[in-house]
Amino acid sequence: MNTTDNEKKRVPKRIVLFVGICLAILSASLIKKDVEYSSFENRTMQFFRWPDVNSVLSGEWFEVFETYNLDQVIGRDLLVEINTHILRALGKRQIDRITACDDDTLLIISYDFPQPARVGDPFTENVLIPLKDATASYGGQFYYMNIYPRDVYFWNSFPYHKDETVDDYHAANDEDMRDLNGKGILSVDTYGITEEHSDEYLFFKSDHHYTYKGAYYSYLKLLDVINANNPDKEPLSFPEWEKMDHFRPEGKFWGSLVSHLGDPGYKNTDFLEYALPKDYPDEYTRYEFGEPSDMPLIRQDETTEYGFFMNGDYGNTVVKTNRPDRPSILIIGKSCTDALEVMAVYDFNEMHSIDPRMFENNITAYTEYIKNAKCDYVVVQDIFEME
Amino acid sequence: MLFSSYTFIIIFLPLLIIAYYIIPEKLRNALLLAASLAFYAWGGPSYLLVMLGSILINYVSGLAVDGLSERPSAKRWAVILTVVLNLSLLGYYKYTDFFIENINWITGLDIPLRHIILPLGISFYTFQGMSYVFDISRGKGKVLKNPLRLALYISFFPQLIAGPIVRYETIAPQLEHRNVDTAVLNDAIFRFVRGLTKKVLLANMIGEYAGICFAEGAGSLTLVSSWAGAIAYTLQIYFDFSGYSDMAIGLGAIFGFSFPENFDHPYCAQSITEFWRRWHISLGTWFRDYVYIPLGGNRKGKLRQFLNIIVVWFLTGFWHGASWNFVIWGLYYALILVLEKSVILKYKEKIPVFFRHIYTIILIVIGFVIFNSPSLSFSSSYISRMFDLTYGRSTWASELIHIFREYGVVILAGCIFSTPVADRILSLIKEKTSASSYEVIKSVIMTVLFLACFMRLVVSSYNPFIYFRF
Numbered sequence: 018m019n020t021t022d023n024e025k026k027r028v029p030k031r032i033v034l035f036v037g038i039c040l041a042i043l044s045a046s047l048i049k050k051d052v053e054y055s056s057f058e059n060r061t062m063q064f065f066r067w068p069d070v071n072s073v074l075s076g077e078w079f080e081v082f083e084t085y086n087l088d089q090v091i092g093r094d095l096l097v098e099i100n101t102h103i104l105r106a107l108g109k110r111q112i113d114r115i116t117a118c119d120d121d122t123l124l125i126i127s128y129d130f131p132q133p134a135r136v137g138d139p140f141t142e143n144v145l146i147p148l149k150d151a152t153a154s155y156g157g158q159f160y161y162m163n164i165y166p167r168d169v170y171f172w173n174s175f176p177y178h179k180d181e182t183v184d185d186y187h188a189a190n191d192e193d194m195r196d197l198n199g200k201g202i203l204s205v206d207t208y209g210i211t212e213e214h215s216d217e218y219l220f221f222k223s224d225h226h227y228t229y230k231g232a233y234y235s236y237l238k239l240l241d242v243i244n245a246n247n248p249d250k251e252p253l254s255f256p257e258w259e260k261m262d263h264f265r266p267e268g269k270f271w272g273s274l275v276s277h278l279g280d281p282g283y284k285n286t287d288f289l290e291y292a293l294p295k296d297y298p299d300e301y302t303r304y305e306f307g308e309p310s311d312m313p314l315i316r317q318d319e320t321t322e323y324g325f326f327m328n329g330d331y332g333n334t335v336v337k338t339n340r341p342d343r344p345s346i347l348i349i350g351k352s353c354t355d356a357l358e359v360m361a362v363y364d365f366n367e368m369h370s371i372d373p374r375m376f377e378n379n380i381t382a383y384t385e386y387i388k389n390a391k392c393d394y395v396v397v398q399d400i401f402e403m404e
Numbered sequence: 405m406l407f408s409s410y411t412f413i414i415i416f417l418p419l420l421i422i423a424y425y426i427i428p429e430k431l432r433n434a435l436l437l438a439a440s441l442a443f444y445a446w447g448g449p450s451y452l453l454v455m456l457g458s459i460l461i462n463y464v465s466g467l468a469v470d471g472l473s474e475r476p477s478a479k480r481w482a483v484i485l486t487v488v489l490n491l492s493l494l495g496y497y498k499y500t501d502f503f504i505e506n507i508n509w510i511t512g513l514d515i516p517l518r519h520i521i522l523p524l525g526i527s528f529y530t531f532q533g534m535s536y537v538f539d540i541s542r543g544k545g546k547v548l549k550n551p552l553r554l555a556l557y558i559s560f561f562p563q564l565i566a567g568p569i570v571r572y573e574t575i576a577p578q579l580e581h582r583n584v585d586t587a588v589l590n591d592a593i594f595r596f597v598r599g600l601t602k603k604v605l606l607a608n609m610i611g612e613y614a615g616i617c618f619a620e621g622a623g624s625l626t627l628v629s630s631w632a633g634a635i636a637y638t639l640q641i642y643f644d645f646s647g648y649s650d651m652a653i654g655l656g657a658i659f660g661f662s663f664p665e666n667f668d669h670p671y672c673a674q675s676i677t678e679f680w681r682r683w684h685i686s687l688g689t690w691f692r693d694y695v696y697i698p699l700g701g702n703r704k705g706k707l708r709q710f711l712n713i714i715v716v717w718f719l720t721g722f723w724h725g726a727s728w729n730f731v732i733w734g735l736y737y738a739l740i741l742v743l744e745k746s747v748i749l750k751y752k753e754k755i756p757v758f759f760r761h762i763y764t765i766i767l768i769v770i771g772f773v774i775f776n777s778p779s780l781s782f783s784s785s786y787i788s789r790m791f792d793l794t795y796g797r798s799t800w801a802s803e804l805i806h807i808f809r810e811y812g813v814v815i816l817a818g819c820i821f822s823t824p825v826a827d828r829i830l831s832l833i834k835e836k837t838s839a840s841s842y843e844v845i846k847s848v849i850m851t852v853l854f855l856a857c858f859m860r861l862v863v864s865s866y867n868p869f870i871y872f873r874f
Binding site: 031034043073079082083086099111 | 411
């Protein structure tokens, strides 16, 4: 390898510049204290992990190392923010699968309309029918609850929406529900009642959940369907609200979709509502996975922000109110049923809830639970992680 | 390790450059070899042994072929054995499940699939290894007695994962002797950043839309979205692959190696024949020199030439992946090339340039739909949707607005930068400014592009916790 004297004297400035930038980024990132949690991203950041034989051979350590470096890079939040501003300046509304509508509603729609494909035959045959049979084995009633999808609700705000697809969606959904009914599964479809009240504040703009009021109307629909299917029983009726309030929590309420948008300049107009029905039972016992718990029924703690509306995610809660004249209910679902559970405590003597994310992941665990609890009504809203 | 990763750009590359130019020249090959092995082992060290096995096969084969140079028949058998060994290694890792699937399909058997993980870059380094033995056999390069030097040729990290496929005769002298020129070094880092820009700013961003279209399922696509998705993929694959080649060529030059060009603005071609002279040039010349010409090329009559074209393109397709889609893709080009050579090119001059471009681009876009489809049925549905003048007609306008608004800028940038416009702008600046100003401008461009790429790299890891389902 020859290097001429003349070339040795000349410095390749551009390489020096490149190496200099890289080393500056590297050293600044190394000197900076590692960030443990990012409120901007709503997640724990990757910490440094020393390699061991297994993690190296499996390749896992290398991924962790890359993630660690990117999570802890100097100026990370600023770079994300600049990127968002540039994309917005270029006219993009969709960033990382989130579309910002004109009214600041954020939608998880890339382009095509969401398809109502959840209640397919495999799900019905492998999940719903075994649960229905378990419920029927002791004379209980089984319901499948379909909560109005937020993306459909806001479809007309979507800048690239196609009008006819909403009707297509409804038609497909109606067909789904008819199929279920044909297989002996009762369904609770919240479309009608949600549309009736569509001028109210039913869904957050910045978050993928419905509001407390959205949950309330869904719950009313559930009661309607139960009453209609049990004309010989005392009708269930939810009372007037005793107290209803709303507030913006302390700090920023980063709705889940705002975090994804990566835009700290997003003007968040959402607020949280909570409510208490009249004559809400004040004597009760609460159990978490069978163990007594002293947690309140409604968490009126304004610092919990997100958890307040949803009332928290728990794997298996039972609330007993010692009113034997009232029926019992088991609600299986994820965060959206959390709010329904709070309301169900008013109408039902026993309220059981299962969140599949924190429960056993096999059908037998559910059928066994149903047979043991013997609730009058079993309602499944979401259980899709189960194989 | 990927070129577009933090570990490579911010840690590996700058430290290697510093180390390379600090240590004595006689240790530089050893450093590059160590770095290349570390580069390959990073992320999945178990497959390092496969590559080392490939190096060993070709090292021993090279010595054998060289030793048998006076005995042509024995040498020929040694070359055949080398090909069999190399292709067996490639076949085992890349094609085992493909063959099992087809045997099961034909015979009705139920032989379980092996689910063998494909070692990174095996298609490339296998071809480089064979190139070494072929060139020794043809007397176009000296046999390497030092196994470390052969290991460096086969495993050199810039071209290890995705080419260009550097033939031994091209690089043999550089393994012993390299000139380091300041101007070349400055251009080399610019070339690397240009490649990084193509990959990170163009390919990845255009690829977002292509990804949506090809993930949707062809049934939901309309004429508008199917064409837009296919064009987006055509641009994505060009910027991805040519960006990688630019980075490889730039990196090679940083360490004194001169790699051949792999792309020459292929979408400016006016025929498919010309397109393949401009696209993945190193693979094309490899097949031309080591398969097409030994089969007789165009020297044994038209019919034999067409047969040779079909064989070469069958192999080219199969080299790209273990799926019938790739085979069909290869044969699709074989058919077009045969048609061009027998009919179309005769009338080429009579067809206006604009229509020649349109003809070529349409065939390329359709070709990449076949290439990127997960199955033959998907590609046929996708292509039929591209010509369906009725489906979803009422939504065409809103789809166009969506595409233009969300991806218009990057797709337009992709179309512009797939032509030589960037080079022409740089040439213009060079003409109009002094040499020192030109260098400063290039440095500024490089810095801005590099920081933009770095920003996108960081953003790609932006991963807020969210559960989308209720």
